[in-house]
């Protein structure tokens with residue numbers, strides 16, 4: 001995809017995070033360049049979610065640095081990173097089930113603009129919030145479902161709504177933690193098609209166990225095992241990488257064949 005890599009949008013250097021005796025992030029360094037879809041894969045417990053949580057500021061590292069858009073954000077709280085343009089797709093569990101799809105997106109946009117949730121009534125009235133919320137819903141294909149209450153949306157639609165909520169903050173970098181989890185074949189295909197569109201507009205870091213989706217979408221793939229980066233390369237090279245095959249892809253293949 002790139003002849004020579006542009007300056008990174010995100011740069012992680014020597015990141016370490018321990019939980020008791022476990023080193024969940026073990027001297028990890030990586031870069032994400034503008035415009036790429038960078039996937040992070042690895043076996044269960046490899047430290048993928050812990051890494052994403054450190055990028056957003058929900059978990060603080062023991063040591064190392066995180067630079068985003070040219071700034072050292074290692075010690076910044078989550079809301080300040082969000083203002084700089086770093087967004088994590090909200091989990092379904094954080095959607096407000098009794099509110100409509102558009103209310104959920106408008107509230108997220110409002111919170112990002114720095115208003116308190118106690119003024120949620122305004123999110124229903126303020127035109128610019130409604131308009132940007134509607135635009136975000138259109139982008140994920142939920143335009144016609146804007147007024148449906150979340151609890152009435154299908155699982156796949158709720159996943160799409162999570163994306164719209166993240167997009168409403170107009171991020172420079174979108175962090176997605178397992179967007180395909182729990183989706184059926186048709187819903188997964190829809191999500192892949194949607195991410196193919198979104199990647200044209202926003203840089204994406206994708207944590208995903210669905211290897212078909214990862215290899216269809218990623219420009220580059222970083223492979224984690226026990227909190228360490230064992231490889232970072234384009235999909236074709238990752239597929240052929242001996243240590244990756246041994247540590248992860250080979251093992252998955254064996255599970256699929258015999259499981």
Ligand SMILES: Nc1ncnc2c1ncn2[C@@H]1O[C@H](COP(=O)(O)OP(=O)(O)OP(=O)(O)O)[C@@H](O)[C@H]1O
Nearest residue numbers: 019022023024042043044045046047048049050051
């Ligand atoms: N809050 C925590 N307290 C204690 N240990 C934790 C905590 N969060 C993560 N861990 C441990 O850190 C390691 C990495 O976990 P993490 O959830 O980041 O892995 P993962 O690659 O996202 O796994 P999965 O693919 O199963 O989601 C695991 O050994 C996990 O048990």
